[in-house]
Amino acid sequence: MKNAFDIAIIGSGFAGSLTAMIARKLGHSVVLLEKGKHPRFAIGESSTPLANLILEELSDRYDLRALRPLTKWGTWQQHQPTIGCGLKRGFSFLHHEQGRAFADDAGHRHQLLVAASPNDRVADTHWYRADFDAFLVDEARKLGVVYLDEADLWGIDVEQKRPIIQGRHRGAPLEVHAEFIVDATGPRGFLHGALELPEVPFKNLPPTQALFSHFTGVKRWDALHPSPDVPPYPVDDAAVHHVFDGGWIWVLRFNNGVTSAGAAATSRVANELRFAEGERAWQRLLETLPSVREQFAGAKPAAPFIHARQLSFLSGYTAGSNWVLLPSAAGFIDPLLSTGFPLTLLGIERLAGILETKWGAKDFADELFQYSMQTTIELVTTERLIAALYATMDDFELFSALTLLYFAAASYTESARRLGQPELAGNTFLLGEHPVFGPRFRYCVDIALQKPTRARREDLLQGIQQAIEPVNVIELGRAERRNWYPASSEDLFANAGKLQANHSQIEAMLKRCGLII
Ligand SMILES: Cc1cc2nc3c(=O)[nH]c(=O)nc-3n(C[C@H](O)[C@H](O)[C@H](O)COP(=O)(O)OP(=O)(O)OC[C@H]3O[C@@H](n4cnc5c(N)ncnc54)[C@H](O)[C@@H]3O)c2cc1C
Secondary structure, three states: OOOEEEEEEEOOOHHHHHHHHHHHHOOOOEEEEOOOOOOOOOOOOEOOHHHHHHHHHHHHHOOOOOOHHHHOHHHHHHHOOOOOEEEEOEEEEEEOOOOOOOOOOOOOOOEEEEEOOOOOOOOEEEEOHHHHHHHHHHHHHHOOOEEEOOEEEEEEEOOOOOOEEEEEEOOEEEEEEEEEEEEOOOOOOHHHHHOOOOEOOOOOOOOEEEEEEEEEOOOOHHHHOOOOOOOOOOOOOOEEEEEEOOEEEEEEEOOOOEEEEEEEEEHHHHHHHOHHHOHHHHHHHHHHOHHHHHHHOOOEEOOOOEEEOOOOEEEOOOEOOOEEEOHHHHEEOOOHHHOHHHHHHHHHHHHHHHHHHHOOOOOHHHHHHHHHHHHHHHHHHHHHHHHHHHHOOOOHHHHHHHHHHHHHHHHHHHHHHHOOOHHHHOOOHHHOOOOOHHHHHHHHHHHHHOOOOHHHHHHHHHHHHHHHHHHOOOOOOOHHHOOEEOOOHHHHHHOHHHHOOOHHHHHHHHHHOOOOO
16 A cells, blocks of 8 residues: 555544545545544534534635535435435524523523524524544545554654654554644544643633434424423524523424434533443433433433543643644534634644645745644633633523624624635634633633623623624524523624625525525
8 A cells, every 4th residue: 555645644534534625625645544443433413503504615715616515405305315414404402400491481581592594494403523524534435545554553743854653454454654634533642642742721611521323213392392482493402401500401302203302411520420431421310301301211322422531631731743632622612602613623723734835845844833833712701701701690681691792793704704814714713812701701701601690790791792792693692582692684684794794795695504494
């Protein structure tokens, strides 16, 4: 086998395969090294409007036509119905008090529904990763990526001009030489171990753990709790978050009868429930949340339970002169708000830009350094918000208000990109560089992390409204919406000025993107 390549990518999750495809399209020879074998279980399933938009833009820019249909529910069902997928119309949050049945009121003070799309056709998706990742690997191979699975890598030398990776491939010795190494092996992955990179503890998020599996027979929440009003979308056709003090449960339904579900919780809660005991701990958790227990009554695990003992992670280094960690290998915070995909895709987009314009250039390594800084800043910014959300899981009004910081930033970024004006969003996740929103966001998160007194809490609720105002293009936080936010073109028209656009530009954008017909 040829063993010298321009680029070696380690890890064939969606991120590794996508990067491999782009590198091939840019004319590089690429090897993709995977320790396992597809199809295989992988966690991290729920996409978002921004993630899908970046995937769409990458598909267009690098002519990855096979991927394009997978950026929306409608085209996915039309072109790739055999790849498992879930319909995601938005984010559903339901607040639970331990030991009590879920109860809501007319003001929806115990739920928050934020629509991400106006209809099923253009909706986001949950990726059934066993199918999705296998499809991407096949597509990468079709483009000429050399794919080696069951590769057991044990060493790397990046001091050489051409780094050398060593290991075994299906039992036979393997030595791969490459100019550049991309690590797509996830948190605490290959390069982290092989280069002995330091781990940097996050400052705000308490230690957290996760316990998860796939299930069959999970009941629909909206069938168990029909609403007298019409919600902005069916509550279960979404990423459902059951929030409780110290943690939360996700429920993601696929179209193949499987539902992904799991809990992320502070180590205090996880240890009390003894997450290490797997299914028994899951049952103990359900015992404390009667309405969730009802949803899972009769459900059966379809895969072994997985216990992630240490969920969050941040690498002290993200790049060298001839290697780089994708954001998903550089850090992870929590599944809450599904930030993993957009962060990873933003990183892939930036890395693709570097490979496209700086390969072989003197400042290649400088660009990697910039990439590395940006990745770390975005992970740390996200961590602060998620930590603030963990700190307020016992106060759903404040928790919901804080999520609006995310939804305002994400919807503004999505709209700016769709309008062809990404610079309005400063090209940073969560609008970190926005001159007004950025500092206000940081201020609000700081206050929330300090467990504010009652008076400061009121100030904070107002402060969040002020923070989001300049970028609030979907009327978040309006009292009359009672925590239910539809995806409405009228809201975008009303807020066109915040996007430096007029009514007809917004209309043209909505039509071009299929958001209105
Ligand atoms: C519990 C949980 C839930 C999550 N939910 C969401 C969500 O809903 N939405 C979201 O946006 N993000 C979510 N994430 C984050 C999401 O999982 C990641 O962003 C995403 O999986 C990154 O994809 P990837 O391809 O980089 O890595 P992975 O999917 O982790 O793939 C890594 C690949 O590398 C291979 N590999 C590992 N080590 C080696 C090695 N030494 N040699 C060769 N190959 C190796 C693995 O076998 C695997 O195939 C979640 C994460 C967790 C932990």
